[in-house]
Amino acid sequence: MPKIYSVDLREKVMLFYKETHHKSKTCELFNIARTTLDDWILLEQKTGQLKQPKPRNAGRPSVIKDIQGFKKFVETTKFSQAKDLVPLFEKQFGYSVGYHVILKALHKLGWTHKKRVFSTDKPAK
Incomplete structure (x- = not known):
């Protein structure tokens, strides 16, 4: 370093x-x-100065720029898991974000992790 x-x-x-x-x-x-x-x-x-310039951020953005547009996108798009939204998001908005960014934005909008309910063929006793 x-x-x-x-x-x-x-x-x-x-x-x-x-x-x-x-x-x-x-x-x-x-x-x-x-x-x-x-x-x-x-x-x-x-x-003309000795102060080190700040480096530009590289890579994917760490936040979604248009949160209201993302909210409409989530409400109108059918998906079963949040990871399904990553490629669809890139198509819709024109830039890619990571899976964790999608999760963070969904949490911000109030979407929660749903637990799956498995059906059983056995009758209840």
């Missing part, structure tokens, strides 16, 4: 580097890796 450095330390390192123009002395003095200093130099050249 990479070490996270504060913006204050980054600014001190860059100030020292700009004064000396010597990367190895700067890295030795502040006890950082040479590649880290190179990354900070590139970051400052590209963005």
Whole structure:
């Protein structure tokens, strides 16, 4: 796991580097890796600041964007299990979500887990 450095330390390192123009002395003095200093130099050249940009979220969305549309979708679609809704949801709304997102949204709408009632052929005593 990479070490996270504060913006204050980054600014001190860059100030020292700009004064000396010597990367190895700067890295030795502040006890950082040479590649880290190179990354900070590139970051400052590209963005003009040393604050690390936030990464974009990748993958599927963690929530359903239109909860009212989802409610209508669930009421009009026939399904026996929540996992049946995942491919149908993708067709209807144009983006895919995980099974756990469907379950969370159903719970939010007040749908509960139903227990199956098994019929028996034996008469009751």
